[in-house]
Amino acid sequence: MNKFYITTAIDYVNAEPHIGHAYQKVMADILARWNNSFGKDTFFLTGTDEHGQKLADVAKENKITPKELADKNSLKFKKAWEFLNIKPNRFIRTTDKDHVKTVQEITKKIYEKGDICKGFYEGLYCKGCEAYLTEKELVGGKCPYHNKEPELLKEDAYFFRLSKYQDRILKHIKENPKFILPLTRRNEIVNRIKEGLNDLSITRLNSNLTWGIPFPIDDKFTTYVWWDALINYLSGIDYPNKKFSKYWPADVHLLGKDNGWFHAVIWPAILMSADIKLPKTVFIHGFLTFNKQKISKSLGNSIDPVQLGKKYGVDSIRYFLVREIPFYDDGNFSEESLKNRVNNELANELGNLISRTLTLSKKLPEIKKSSVEIKFEVKNIEKLMDDYKLTEALNEIWRCVQETNKYINQKEPWKLEGKELEKVLYSCLESIRKTSILLWPFIPETSEKIFSLLNIEKQNLKELNKEIKSYKVKKPEILFKKI
Numbered sequence: 001m002n003k004f005y006i007t008t009a010i011d012y013v014n015a016e017p018h019i020g021h022a023y024q025k026v027m028a029d030i031l032a033r034w035n036n037s038f039g040k041d042t043f044f045l046t047g048t049d050e051h052g053q054k055l056a057d058v059a060k061e062n063k064i065t066p067k068e069l070a071d072k073n074s075l076k077f078k079k080a081w082e083f084l085n086i087k088p089n090r091f092i093r094t095t096d097k098d099h100v101k102t103v104q105e106i107t108k109k110i111y112e113k114g115d116i117c118k119g120f121y122e123g124l125y126c127k128g129c130e131a132y133l134t135e136k137e138l139v140g141g142k143c144p145y146h147n148k149e150p151e152l153l154k155e156d157a158y159f160f161r162l163s164k165y166q167d168r169i170l171k172h173i174k175e176n177p178k179f180i181l182p183l184t185r186r187n188e189i190v191n192r193i194k195e196g197l198n199d200l201s202i203t204r205l206n207s208n209l210t211w212g213i214p215f216p217i218d219d220k221f222t223t224y225v226w227w228d229a230l231i232n233y234l235s236g237i238d239y240p241n242k243k244f245s246k247y248w249p250a251d252v253h254l255l256g257k258d259n260g261w262f263h264a265v266i267w268p269a270i271l272m273s274a275d276i277k278l279p280k281t282v283f284i285h286g287f288l289t290f291n292k293q294k295i296s297k298s299l300g301n302s303i304d305p306v307q308l309g310k311k312y313g314v315d316s317i318r319y320f321l322v323r324e325i326p327f328y329d330d331g332n333f334s335e336e337s338l339k340n341r342v343n344n345e346l347a348n349e350l351g352n353l354i355s356r357t358l359t360l361s362k363k364l365p366e367i368k369k370s371s372v373e374i375k376f377e378v379k380n381i382e383k384l385m386d387d388y389k390l391t392e393a394l395n396e397i398w399r400c401v402q403e404t405n406k407y408i409n410q411k412e413p414w415k416l417e418g419k420e421l422e423k424v425l426y427s428c429l430e431s432i433r434k435t436s437i438l439l440w441p442f443i444p445e446t447s448e449k450i451f452s453l454l455n456i457e458k459q460n461l462k463e464l465n466k467e468i469k470s471y472k473v474k475k476p477e478i479l480f481k482k483i
């Protein structure tokens with residue numbers, strides 16, 4: 001079917017949004033816009049994860065209720081995404097009523113199937129992860145993600161029979177090579193599954209934690225925050241109703257590598273148990289680092305994406321994140337390379353291309369259609385986007401900008417007049433139009449400004465080859481100021 005359903009990780013609201021959160025949401029927004037521009041019925045879901053011990057603790061420190069803290073911080077995430085021109089179809093909060101209802105329904109369904117049973121749990125618990133860790137996961141006795149020693153906990157609990165699904169999950173991964181991307185992550189996960197799966201505790205005793213969804217099987221328990229959070233992908237599209245039937249299965253869940261295991265192993269098992277189809281792809285991107293260290297509030301190096309956007313411009317940030325940070329790998333953030341890319345690429349290469357083409361075009365009353373001399377290889381870009389190779393796709397699009405600049409330098413249109421000049425300019429304007437269509441998912445505001453300068457309606461990817469009969473362009477404006 002001609003639809004595209006994309007989700008991101010939902011962010012935990014014990015802290016404020018930083019550039020690492022923004023990175024993932026920008027990527028998701030680009031993929032949603034790209035598919036939308038192709039005419040696909042697209043649904044993009046993001047939101048905030050609001051239950052659990054960690055949030056309850058931070059609220060207590062701040063002398064407010066967990067809900068008050070969640071309201072306050074969730075709004076900051078929502079506003080940050082609005083500011084960065086990230087446009088989800090729904091911003092879900094795990095405290096939303098419909099989400100709570102769906103979690104309880106799914107939990108009951110799985111319980112009735114016999115996949116939830118009671119026992120007690122003893123293990124090493126990391127508050128940061130809201131999860132029990134195995135000895136193997138620890139680095140020097142500490143959680144590798146939070147750099148803290150886990151606590152030894154023992155409590156009554158309900159368990160999800162994850163172990164039952166081991167073979168089915170392995171089989172699914174083997175039969176669906178795009179189920180887990182990239183390949184390196186897939187191999188890591190397969191190896192870990194082969195070491196054996198343990199059943200998973202999905203509750204906390206009310207005496208230890210009440211900030212969560214009441215466990216529908218036993219009122220002495222609260223639902224484990226991870227179990228609750230994963231189900232947002234269903235409640236976000238109104239499971240089990242019409243919207244769900246239209247968009248499920250998800251085309252891609254985007255998430256960082258600290259969430260890989262939950263999405264590539266636990267989530268599929270939950271879906272199998274509930275007799276729901278699996279998502280097509282779980283895409284695990286790398287971490288954004290700052291001076292080669294993971295960016296996080298606990299490490300004190302978080303960068304506020306809104307401040308950054310105010311300083312450099314939203315499209316500069318969006319462009320930089322895709323171009324600089326390879327989606328398949330870790331990448332490093334530095335303001336120095338951001339400045340360089342804005343100056344050399346956005347201001348010089350793109351800005352100058354448009355400025356000189358429009359300035360020359362103003363010498364003629366209009367630029368009529370003629371044969372186009374700059375060729376575009378779009379199929380390759382489409383393929384890269386379908387494979388989630390956003391950096392490579394943007395590199396290819398940028399080559400179109402560079403090729404057009406090269407063409408202008410060769411033709412020297414400033415020496416030409418009349419029909420000769422018109423012919424060269426038509427090729428350039430068509431090239432700018434196509435580039436602008438291709439760039440729209442990445443830098444929408446700039447792209448829309450370019451359409452306006454070309455004095456034509458905004459176009460989408462399906463209209464790429466619909467050549468304009470005659471251009472009557474506007475006066476050039478500066479698109480990107482040099483820093």
Ligand SMILES: [Zn+2]
Pocket residue numbers: 126127128129130143144145146147
């Ligand atoms: Zn941890």
